[in-house]
Each structure stands twice: as C-alpha cells, then as structure tokens.
Amino acid sequence: MRNKLLEYKNVAARFHTIEGTTSTLNDIDLTIYEGMSLGIVGESGCGKSVTARMPIRLLPEPTFKVTHGEVIYHRDGKPFDVLKAKQNGTQINSIRGKEISMIFQEPMSSLSPIHTVGSQMRELIMQHSDMDKKQAKAHAIEVLEKARVPRASDVYDDYTFQLSGGMRQRVMIAMAISCNPRLLFADEPTTALDVTIQAQILGLIKDVQREQNMALVLITHDLAVVANMVDEIAVFYLGYIVEHGTTDDILKNPKHPYTKALIDSIPTLHSTEALKPIKGSIPDPYAKITGCPFSARCEKVTTRCRVEVPPFVSHENGHKVRCFEA
Ligand SMILES: Nc1ncnc2c1ncn2[C@@H]1O[C@H](COP(=O)(O)OP(=O)(O)OP(=O)(O)O)[C@@H](O)[C@H]1O
Ligand SMILES: [Mg+2]
Known part of the structure; x- marks a missing residue:
C-alpha cells in the first residue's frame, strides 16, 4: 500500500486580472504518494508552475483563485486542506520550505544577492528546527556537501553572484533539501544550464531523492528530460491533465x-x-x-x-x- 502525500481533487483555478479571467487549471486530479517521482510535462503556459505553487500558496492571491476542488496534504496521517488555511499563516509557513520545498528555474530569483549562501541557509534551517547558529552552520555545510558542492565550507561564505550557474543551482538544491522535505517540486531546474551541467544536476536531484527517500515532482516542457528520472508522468495541456x-x-x-x-x-x-x-x-x-x-x-x-x-x-x-x- 502506498501512502498518500498530496492530492489534487478536481481542482479548477483562475487568475482574475484587468485583462480578464484565465481558465488556468481545470479538473486536476492527481495523487502524489510518499517517495514517488512524478514528471509534469507540457508546453509553456499549460499550468505546470501553478500546480506546483498552489500547495505551498506561492501565488498572488486574490488575483489567483481556486474556484473548485481541494488540495489535501497528508500530515501525520491526517488530511489537511491547504486551500482552507491562511496564505501566510503558521500552518502554511510550517509546510512551505520544510515539508514541501521547491527548486526554481531561475535560482537568482529565489536566492538573495545581498546575503551569503551560509546566512540564507542558516536562517532557513533555524526557522524550521531548534538548532542554534553553530549547529545550523554545520548542518548547512553538510547539506551543501550532499548537493556535491565542492569546497562547501568556502562556498558557505560566498555571495550567490560569485557562483557559476551550475553551482547556484546546486546551492538551490541544497537549500531545498536542507530541512529534509517529504516532497520536492523541481520546476524546470535545468533549463538555464548547458547540457552537460544539466545532466549532472538531474543526476544529483535523482540521487538526493533516493538518499532522502522524498517524493519528487519534476516539471519540464521536455519529455526527454523526465524519461529516465521518474516513475510516472502527467501530461498537461491548457490547464488539463490529458x-x-x-x-x-x-x-x-x-x-x-x-x-x-x-x-x-x-x-x-x-x-x-x-x-x-x-x-x-x-x-x-x-x-x-x-x-x-x-x-x-x-x-x-x-x-x-x-x-x-x-x-x-x-x-x-x-x-x-x-x-x-x-
Ligand atoms: N501572475 C499571473 N497573473 C496572471 N495569469 C497568470 C499568472 N501566472 C500564471 N498565469 C496564467 O496561468 C497559466 C499557467 O501558468 P504557468 O506558469 O503554470 O505555466 P507553465 O506551464 O509553468 O509554463 P512555463 O513552461 O512557461 O513555465 C498562464 O498561461 C497564465 O495564463
Ligand atoms: Mg512554469
């Protein structure tokens, strides 16, 4: 028996903007089980990122509105409808980045350019654990090593603008797994990278998934990318799973x-x-x-x-x- 982790139940969602109303997601039915890997594939604009951001409420509400359905996160054996919680309330804050985390397509949009790698990681780790500064630093370096960051203790003191694209993506992965999440969304994690680095980063994500026994949702517009990476594939088209x-x-x-x-x-x-x-x-x-x-x-x-x-x-x-x- 596989244990359910996250369920989308008949979800429909819209953006209401001055240009009109979109029909961004329609009748989305999807179950993510503990430890599984799922690929979400489809062309640009079909709703892949919105699907990933919805459970951790990283969308501009109330411009974005779920008009139908539920998104259920199974926590400590209990179902919890994430859409009913306050967007930045304690419940969502305790899930976002800790239990469900995310690697973004463009690392610089989620890494701060004015803080060192270490201070960003330490803050995240301390927010979600009872570690003190020293313990959080040791843990951050350990996680950077897990993400195959060479000279991890030096990189800990670097600013993100000092790093190459591939290294930033490794730091992003290290941040994303630093709180030992149960589910990792990797949203186009390699599109900004050249092909050899792309293969290394995908290999790293797969290794980390196995080592940490976490569920992985890999989002891409490229079916060839997910072929060797995931157990299941959901193909999206215009906001529908087809x-x-x-x-x-x-x-x-x-x-x-x-x-x-x-x-x-x-x-x-x-x-x-x-x-x-x-x-x-x-x-x-x-x-x-x-x-x-x-x-x-x-x-x-x-x-x-x-x-x-x-x-x-x-x-x-x-x-x-x-x-x-x-
Ligand atoms: N901030 C926003 N305001 C208005 N509409 C939005 C916004 N973000 C997304 N959308 C709408 O939701 C649709 C799906 O967007 P989403 O970002 O999920 O696409 P995607 O499949 O991730 O595409 P890509 O491959 O380009 O990243 C878009 O076509 C757009 O209509
Ligand atoms: Mg996207």
Whole structure:
C-alpha cells in the first residue's frame, strides 16, 4: 500500500486580472504518494508552475483563485486542506520550505544577492528546527556537501553572484533539501544550464531523492528530460491533465494525440527523419475554449470534440486519458 502525500481533487483555478479571467487549471486530479517521482510535462503556459505553487500558496492571491476542488496534504496521517488555511499563516509557513520545498528555474530569483549562501541557509534551517547558529552552520555545510558542492565550507561564505550557474543551482538544491522535505517540486531546474551541467544536476536531484527517500515532482516542457528520472508522468495541456500513467506506459503506449505528438517531436541523434513539430500554437490564456482543449490542433478531431470536454478515463494499469478517441 502506498501512502498518500498530496492530492489534487478536481481542482479548477483562475487568475482574475484587468485583462480578464484565465481558465488556468481545470479538473486536476492527481495523487502524489510518499517517495514517488512524478514528471509534469507540457508546453509553456499549460499550468505546470501553478500546480506546483498552489500547495505551498506561492501565488498572488486574490488575483489567483481556486474556484473548485481541494488540495489535501497528508500530515501525520491526517488530511489537511491547504486551500482552507491562511496564505501566510503558521500552518502554511510550517509546510512551505520544510515539508514541501521547491527548486526554481531561475535560482537568482529565489536566492538573495545581498546575503551569503551560509546566512540564507542558516536562517532557513533555524526557522524550521531548534538548532542554534553553530549547529545550523554545520548542518548547512553538510547539506551543501550532499548537493556535491565542492569546497562547501568556502562556498558557505560566498555571495550567490560569485557562483557559476551550475553551482547556484546546486546551492538551490541544497537549500531545498536542507530541512529534509517529504516532497520536492523541481520546476524546470535545468533549463538555464548547458547540457552537460544539466545532466549532472538531474543526476544529483535523482540521487538526493533516493538518499532522502522524498517524493519528487519534476516539471519540464521536455519529455526527454523526465524519461529516465521518474516513475510516472502527467501530461498537461491548457490547464488539463490529458494523460497520466507510468513512465513506461506514457512513452511506449501513449494514447492521447498530444502525448504522441510530444514524443514525435523529441529529436534523436541518429534519426535521418525530419523532426515533426506539433502544428499550431497554444491559444491566448484569456480565450474562451469549448470542447477538448486540444481540439484546435488535433488531427483526429471530431464534431463532438469541439463541443464536449472528454472525461478523464482510466484504462488498464491506472493509465488515464482524456480523449474520446483513445
Ligand atoms: N501572475 C499571473 N497573473 C496572471 N495569469 C497568470 C499568472 N501566472 C500564471 N498565469 C496564467 O496561468 C497559466 C499557467 O501558468 P504557468 O506558469 O503554470 O505555466 P507553465 O506551464 O509553468 O509554463 P512555463 O513552461 O512557461 O513555465 C498562464 O498561461 C497564465 O495564463
Ligand atoms: Mg512554469
């Protein structure tokens, strides 16, 4: 039996801005279990980051509003609806960065340029534990070493602007795991890095996940990145999960036309065939969409697809697909 850690139950969410109302998330149903790894994949703007930020309430409320559903965090065996808590109240503050933590795409947006690596880490550790300054420093250096930061005790005294991109990302990982979280969201952790460093950082995230036995949600627009990293994949399109299954099922037996198109658009080194890009583009976030979110770009579209949203249907082995034709 797998223990549930975080559940999204029929979640719908909107942004209300002066330009209008978005339909950012629709009918999101997703369970993250203890220790598992999940990849969230989809094109820009499909709701990946919002999904990750929602449980730790890192979104601009009340511009952002959950209009339906629940996000349940299982804490000490008890379900807790994170959406009912105060955004910056003690309950959320005790989860954010401690039990659920996050690695961001751009480390400089979450690391302070005016404090040393050490003082930022120490503050975070002391906030979430009863360690004193000296103990927190020793722990921070230990965690930097875990994140394979060379000369960890020197880097502890460095400012983040003194570090290379890859090293900043390692520091970010060290910060994210410093309080021993149960769940780590890694939101496009390597897109700003060159490919060799990217592979090292992904390897590091995977090692750390195993060592700490924490759950991992890896977010990327690149299906090839998650292929060797995660147990399960959820494919997002325009705020809907269109397919969810084991990594094997998604890659070897994709059922949704969007997933198939994503797989076809992965470049391979030895292929002589031309790449098949996905036709069309993602519509304006304020546009009103009826029917299947993918209908405007789908080659198998029927009249029904243009008027009705397909339900999220379970197939064998827990493989779920949102498509009338699957
Ligand atoms: N601060 C905001 N104000 C208004 N709308 C927003 C805001 N942040 C996100 N959105 C809306 O939510 C949608 C999903 O955004 P999100 O950041 O989750 O996309 P994403 O899948 O992470 O994309 P990317 O791959 O570019 O990071 C966007 O298309 C946009 O309409
Ligand atoms: Mg994003």
